[in-house]
Amino acid sequence: MLRLFDTALGYVTAVEGSQAGKFSMYVCGPTVSGEPHLGHGRFTVVWDVLRRYLGWAGMEVRFASNVTDIEDKIIAKARSSGETPEQVSRRYEAVWWETMDRLGVARPDDTPHATAWVSEMVDLIGRLVESGHAYLGGDGVYFSAESVGDYGLLARQPLESLRAGARIEANDAAAKRSAMDFVLWKFAKPGEPSWHSPWGEGRPGWHTECVVMSLGLLGDGFDLHTGGLDLSFPHHENERAQATADGRVFARHWAHNGMIVDEGGEKMSKSLGNTLSLLELLDTYDPRAFRLQVLQAHYRSPMAVGAGTLEASSAAVERLDNFSREFAGARAATADEDALAKFRAFMDDDLDTPKAIALGFDLVKAARSATGVESAGLASAVFEIFESALGLELRREGKVVPPSVVERAAQRDEARSKRDWARADALRNELIAEGWTVEDGPGGTTVR
RNA sequence: GGCGGCGUGGCCGAGUGGUUUAGGCAAGGGCCUGCAAAGCCCUGUACAGCGGUUCGAUUCCGCUCGCCGCCUCCA
Numbered sequence: 040m041l042r043l044f045d046t047a048l049g050y051v052t053a054v055e056g057s058q059a060g061k062f063s064m065y066v067c068g069p070t071v072s073g074e075p076h077l078g079h080g081r082f083t084v085v086w087d088v089l090r091r092y093l094g095w096a097g098m099e100v101r102f103a104s105n106v107t108d109i110e111d112k113i114i115a116k117a118r119s120s121g122e123t124p125e126q127v128s129r130r131y132e133a134v135w136w137e138t139m140d141r142l143g144v145a146r147p148d149d150t151p152h153a154t155a156w157v158s159e160m161v162d163l164i165g166r167l168v169e170s171g172h173a174y175l176g177g178d179g180v181y182f183s184a185e186s187v188g189d190y191g192l193l194a195r196q197p198l199e200s201l202r203a204g205a206r207i208e209a210n211d212a213a214a215k216r217s218a219m220d221f222v223l224w225k226f227a228k229p230g231e232p233s234w235h236s237p238w239g240e241g242r243p244g245w246h247t248e249c250v251v252m253s254l255g256l257l258g259d260g261f262d263l264h265t266g267g268l269d270l271s272f273p274h275h276e277n278e279r280a281q282a283t284a285d286g287r288v289f290a291r292h293w294a295h296n297g298m299i300v301d302e303g304g305e306k307m308s309k310s311l312g313n314t315l316s317l318l319e320l321l322d323t324y325d326p327r328a329f330r331l332q333v334l335q336a337h338y339r340s341p342m343a344v345g346a347g348t349l350e351a352s353s354a355a356v357e358r359l360d361n362f363s364r365e366f367a368g369a370r371a372a373t374a375d376e377d378a379l380a381k382f383r384a385f386m387d388d389d390l391d392t393p394k395a396i397a398l399g400f401d402l403v404k405a406a407r408s409a410t411g412v413e414s415a416g417l418a419s420a421v422f423e424i425f426e427s428a429l430g431l432e433l434r435r436e437g438k439v440v441p442p443s444v445v446e447r448a449a450q451r452d453e454a455r456s457k458r459d460w461a462r463a464d465a466l467r468n469e470l471i472a473e474g475w476t477v478e479d480g481p482g483g484t485t486v487r
Numbered sequence: 488g489g490c491g492g493c494g495u496g497g498c499c500g501a502g503u504g505g506u507u508u509a510g511g512c513a514a515g516g517g518c519c520u521g522c523a524a525a526g527c528c529c530u531g532u533a534c535a536g537c538g539g540u541u542c543g544a545u546u547c548c549g550c551u552c553g554c555c556g557c558c559u560c561c562a
Contacts (some may be wrong), residue, residue: 077562080562245560271557274561297556299562303554308560308561310559332500341556343499343500345498347498348499348500352511353512354513393509404527407526467523
């Protein structure tokens with residue numbers, strides 16, 4: 040039974056599917072106005088892992104994650120690059136999925152696009168206006184935060200204290216009635232993309248899309264809504280407020296992942312400009328090293344990423360690959376039940392992937408020191424855990440070795456059999472210089 | 488100002504009122520090897536500081552110092 044820290048409650052609680060054997064989750068996806076950064080990498084890996092784990096554990100999971108393809112930043116980008124907003128969002132969405140593939144993040148079952156749900160959003164806004172929860176402001180339609188009794192649930196603060204710290208922009212003050220109110224529909228300025236609505240040409244505010252898309256695809260009372268911790272307030276709060284005001288039962292549980300921080304411990308954020316490109320990282324390091332690092336930290340902790348940490352996880356991945364190649368045949372064996380039971384217990388305990396990873400490394404060691412069926416069962420558990428449940432695919436075979444290298448390896452074996460160490464070492468140095476790892480085993484020289 | 492979190496061995500990063508070590512990386516020693524590599528074994532008296540509770544605290548409480556998050560856009 041999965042237990043997670045529920046942001047709305049402030050403690051770890053049982054998170055069951057509302058229907059036996061089924062689980063529905065919605066993760067707030069990217070705004071496709073630029074290249075993905077490390078923060079995107081973390082949240083996608085974290086929730087991909089939860090999804091995989093639940094599926095692995097036998098649940099039928101439906102996983103929806105949106106693509107925000109209309110938003111101020113997209114319009115701004117289009118303006119500066121000379122493209123249309125649609126071209127911008129298409130371009131960056133392509134980059135997004137390409138990056139997800141490289142990260143080994145499986146495609147969600149549903150990837151709703153905001154622009155495809157505008158009429159549903161207009162309908163929702165209409166109902167909110169009608170019921171008095173929303174009103175016509177200076178530059179759009181606004182939602183009245185105080186019209187929802189428990190506004191501030193996810194922030195775990197009453198509306199009043201949230202308002203006390205609110206930063207109020209001058210033009211906001213003119214446009215809306217209260218500092219915590221947020222825009223549902225933005226009137227279009229000349230040249231901006233727009234849709235029809237009863238209140239005038241415009242586009243939806245960010246907080247509305249996830250409400251109609253999550254409820255539309257997963258239904259009322261879907262099981263889990265997640266995203267980065269920075270979305271808990273105001274984004275998720277505002278989603279909740281709208282759904283609640285509309286009389287819908289929204290997400291039954293909320294969970295949020297911690298932020299990526301820079302070397303100074305500061306959160307990477309767009310406004311600080313300290314975000315690191317995920318693409319660059321994936322070009323430099325094995326993407327699996329990033330995935331492993333994400334899993335070695337608890338999902339709710341802030342996580343530092345730098346050259347040092349990635350080199351460390353790269354080395355760890357290499358060790359796992361070595362094991363994987365050596366025990367490739369064990370995949371067919373029945374996995375050790377005790378090991379899997381321990382793994383499930385860790386994962387169910389608020390997604391304790393650091394413990395799960397530690398267990399995995401312990402099993403690697405145990406499989407190596409055990410023999411026969413026992414060893415194969417432990418090795419098989421290693422693969423179940425890392426590959427099937429956590430989505431970290433290990434290498435089963437080495438690189439393709441070209442004939443010229445095979446030939447020199449044979450020559451080296453011959454030299455070794457003649458105890459011609461000088462020649463054997465010369466050949467080995469040559470191969471190493473070309474980037475190969477040379478190992479001598481019972482069967483002779485192995486190159487990989 | 489309000490609410491919340493953190494400070495762990497060279498680095499990343501878990502965890503816990505005491506008897507058994509998180510784990511990974513790096514480092515040192517050893518085994519294996521012709522030498523290596525891979526692998527295995529061993530090692531490092533970590534828990535910000537100061538008090539308190541306790542038979543005993545890194546783990547609970549208080550205070551101090553330092554850092555960070557949210558109340559703006561953000562994953």
